[in-house]
Amino acid sequence: MVSVLAISDEGKLESLATEYAFHRFSLEEIQLATQNFDEDLVVGKGGFGKVYKGHIIGGRDTTPRLVAIKRLGSHSGQGAAEFMTEIEMLSKVRHCNLVSLIGYCSENNEMILVYEYMPNGTIEHHLHKADAPLSWMHRLKISIGSARGLDYLHTGVGTREGIIHRDVKSSNILLDENLEAKIADLGLSKIIDQQFSVVSTRLKFTFGYVDPEYLNTGHLTKKSDVYSFGVVLFELLSGRRAVDKRFREEEWNLANWAKKCVKERRLDQVVDSNIIAQISPKCLKEFVQIADRCLNSSRKKRPTMAAVVVALQQLMELQEQFNSSAQASSSTGGPDTQSSTRMEHSFRIFSYRDIKRATRNFGSHMLLGHGIHGEVFRGWLNKKTYSPSMSDSGLIIAVKRLFTYKFNPHMVKEIQQKMKSLEEFNNPNVVKILGYCAEEDSILIIYEFMHQGTLIDYLFSDERRTERHLFISRVKIAIGVARGLVFLQTQPELADCSLQMHNILLDEEFNAKISDFDVAMLVPSSDAPLYLQPNSSYDLKVKNGVFGFGVLLMELLTGNPVASESDLTATRHCLPGEHGFVSLPSIYGALDCRIRLNFLQTKPAVQLALLAQKCVADKYYLRPTLESVLEELEEIYVVMLNIENSGN
Structure with a gap:
């Protein structure tokens, strides 16, 4: 031998x-x-x-x-x-x-x-050689599966270091009998110590997929894989090859051409004609944004694969909702124009009578809270028809009844125009609006119901002081708030808003979502501030939110409110990282006593404390950007998920 x-x-x-x-x-x-x-x-x-x-x-x-x-x-x-x-x-x-x-x-x-054996071959074959085109749902499913595989490599499970694939492309993503995607061909991969984010290596790459910064410097990072994956995403969306000389020379390179189309807002041109009728417009817009971020020329501005996985999963939910709505409409032969609710764009316009019935005549036992802008009531709708449910079952909703002292018929058209603009505010980390009503001298906004209530109640209310909390849930909350703030920063009309913990709501899975952003647009700024109650915490300024977000991190860690300069000084002093001092006893002493923390979670806890300290640095130029904070939080969260999945 x-x-x-x-x-x-x-x-x-x-x-x-x-x-x-x-x-x-x-x-x-x-x-x-x-x-x-x-x-x-x-x-x-x-x-x-x-x-x-x-x-x-x-x-x-x-x-x-x-x-x-x-x-x-x-x-x-x-x-x-x-x-x-x-x-x-x-x-x-x-x-x-x-x-x-x-x-x-x-x-x-x-x-x-x-x-x-992978019976369905490569996605390259399905996109460029097969007779039957992949559906949009299959392409979305494939993008999620392959993103999960890359995220697993990057986070170091099984190696204690991360693995950079180095040759991400459509021919290296295979499909099993259920069209589940699996990453293949690790022959060019590199193990990278998590302490050092860069590997210097001899250039090996595939044209069309290669990170330009890797070409220029010879330095390989996990973000090099992210760039290549962005090309794969546009390949899945467009059905075009990464390099295709059948087109004009300026369109040979898919990444460059797609980025140009995005910049010029020609999104429809980036979509494979075989699937364009299958895609929700909002899903298309957000999918393109994810792919475009992956192709950012600056590595620091590209998302982590963990962030890409989460974003794509949320897109799948969005597309499934769109498909369900379309199926419901087709099964009934189209929307019922005589119904008490009707679809206009993606918001429903409800009748006052139906919302009154759903909230039991706005009964005091259905009241969830009230503030400067109005009152919020619980209500029930039929999940399929959205008609009132009188059995306290079905779809639970939250109804905000705004105080309106100057209501007149002319306001209805104005409210409709403003609600139309709010339809663009579709983000998993802002509270979802289901619809509205503008009649009977009332403005009502109907939202998804957030089962865990406000963040301030979750952390500080006497009724919940005895609850035991998972540390990973706190990190998950922080990520949700950061994502919501990053999204709101892109909205010029909300740049000057302030948010507080009253505006942060939690769903059943402790996903944090920002509320009241819509009220800031519907109610003139001179009428009331965005927050609902008197100050109990530092404001989270949308425009420069990293300081307020650092305060929020401290509150999540300690379980204590930070409502003044003296509170902040005391909290900074007790958390690891003040004046460079870090020790395990210090994190155990500072943490909220309700948090369940095992030994393996102490390092992520210290990392979170150090991140909070950086956010509230005295000199503003020493503070990180909110985007970089979000990226670090996502990396901490992935580490904690791996700890949980290992059974420790």
């Missing part, structure tokens, strides 16, 4: 195979599985060689197993080093969105890898 690998490499493979339970196949077994490398069994070709479909017995299998067998060509650019890297990487990582390694063969100068 002759091996192309060095003796030391052979020993390393034997050790890995034993430790991680994959199989070393003989060349005879490979030849039997591929019928001596029969060309009729070839299912893929590339610069590396050929991939064969075959049945093989080995390892724990006692019956033939369908597998993919990659035979590296003798003149392949993917030599012994990449062969070793592929095995080493795949032996250490296991994830439902990564192609699994079954075994290898390194005999008679052959380098062969055996993987689980």
